Each structure stands twice: as structure tokens, then as C-alpha cells.
Amino acid sequence: MPNSGPYTIAIDGPSGTGKSSTAKELAKRLHIDYLDTGAMYRCLSLKAKDTGIQPGDAERLAPLAATLEFLFPEPGTVILNGVDVSKAIRTPEVSGRVSVDCAIPAVREVLVDRQRAYGLGRSCVLDGRDIGTVVFPHARFKFYVDCDPRVRAKRRVAELAAMGHKADYDEVLSNLLERDHLDSTRAVGPLRRAADAIVIDTSDISFEQQVERILSVVRAGI
Ligand code: DC
Secondary structure: OOOOOOOEEEEEOOOOOOHHHHHHHHHHHHOOEEEEHHHHHHHHHHHHHHOOOOOOOHHHHHHHHHHOOEEOOOOOOOEEOOEEOOOHHHOHHHHHHHHHHOOOHHHHHHHHHHHHHHHOOOOEEEEEOOHHHHHOOOOOEEEEEEOOHHHHHHHHHHHHHHOOOOOOHHHHHHHHHHHHHHHHHOOOOOOOOOOOOEEEEOOOOOHHHHHHHHHHHHHHHO
């Protein structure tokens, strides 16, 4: 018999696989909440950059993480300490340091706690790297979204162009591979597939197909 009550959908995978867009769409269609956990780490890096904290400075970053006030009024909008930073957290400067900042164990401890608090008692979809393994290891639905790095790099160049940033494909690809490496080799909360996660490879399928595959699993289980 399908389960009732609040449920969690955990979506993990490397950057640029389309998991955030997929998660947003799922939240809309299922009428549940959405938390972009990567946005939290990006907010920390943005604030650190603006206050002159060096990338990876554990002593200053962990206390800073505890002071951040987040609001997510709607999917795609991030309010940090009362300011809309939705665009500012996606710049190359922030992307360039976030993998280093987010690898600090004390930083992860603070932000994972806040992600758990957000997801408690409500149906929601969260996307990140460690949602199905660390944040919500008992999530009712777990997906691992993967994609060929070359396809991801192409998509990223297009995304940056849409935001007015001109980017070189080779540079984007090498940054992406470096981030994958940092994200999957860190000591705490590394990117990896939970043993019970369903793998969705998005290299050759459309956005609509990605959404439909996940939706069909979730609808059958709720
Ligand atoms: O998904 P994204 O590119 O916005 O994530 C930004 C960074 O945060 C990226 O380096 C991976 C990291 N991250 C993480 O370590 N754990 C999460 N749950 C989400 C993101």
C-alpha cells in the first residue's frame, strides 16, 4: 500500500546535470516545497568573498555559516540576510571557490543541520550532493542524476551566456571536472550515489523526460 504523510525526495548528482531545474519542476507539479542546498553553500561563499574571508578559511567560515539568514520565498529566489542574492550566488567568482568552502567539515555540520530543519515534517524535494547519503538518509525517494561532462559543459556555457557571462567551453569543462573531483573526494559528505538511489542519466534525454521519470516513481509511491 502506498505510504501517506509527508515525504522527502532527495536528488543528488554532479553540477550541471539539470537536477535543480528538475527539482523545481517536481515541486511545482507535486505542490511541495523545494530546497536548493547548493544555494546555501553558495551564499556562504558570497558572504565570505564580500567580507574578505579567504577560500577554505575554516576558522572564519564555520562561524559565518551559523549567522546566515536564508529565505526561499519561491523556487529560484534566494534571500540572504534580507537581500535578494539569486543572481549574485551564480557568478564565476562564487562558483570558483564554493567547492573549497563547502568541504570544511564544520561548515557542513552547520548547513546540514539547517537543511534537516527545513525538511522536517513537510513534503519537499531537496537537491545537492549528500541529500540521500547524509542529510536525509531515510528519504522516501532518492535519485542520483548523472550526465556526460561534455554535455554538462555545453549546457553551462549556454546558461552563462543567458546571464550575460561569456565563457570558454574548455575552461568550463575543466572547472566542472575539477569541481566534480573536489566534491567527490572530500572527507565529509562527498558526492556519491546512495546505494538505494535510482540513477537517471540525463545525457541523452530531454528535460521533460527527466521530470517524467522521477514523477512516475514518486506518484507510484505516494
Ligand atoms: O549545486 P551547486 O553547483 O549550486 O552547488 C554549489 C556547491 O555546493 C558545489 O561545489 C557542491 C556544493 N554542495 C554540497 O557540497 N552539498 C550539497 N548538498 C549541495 C551543494
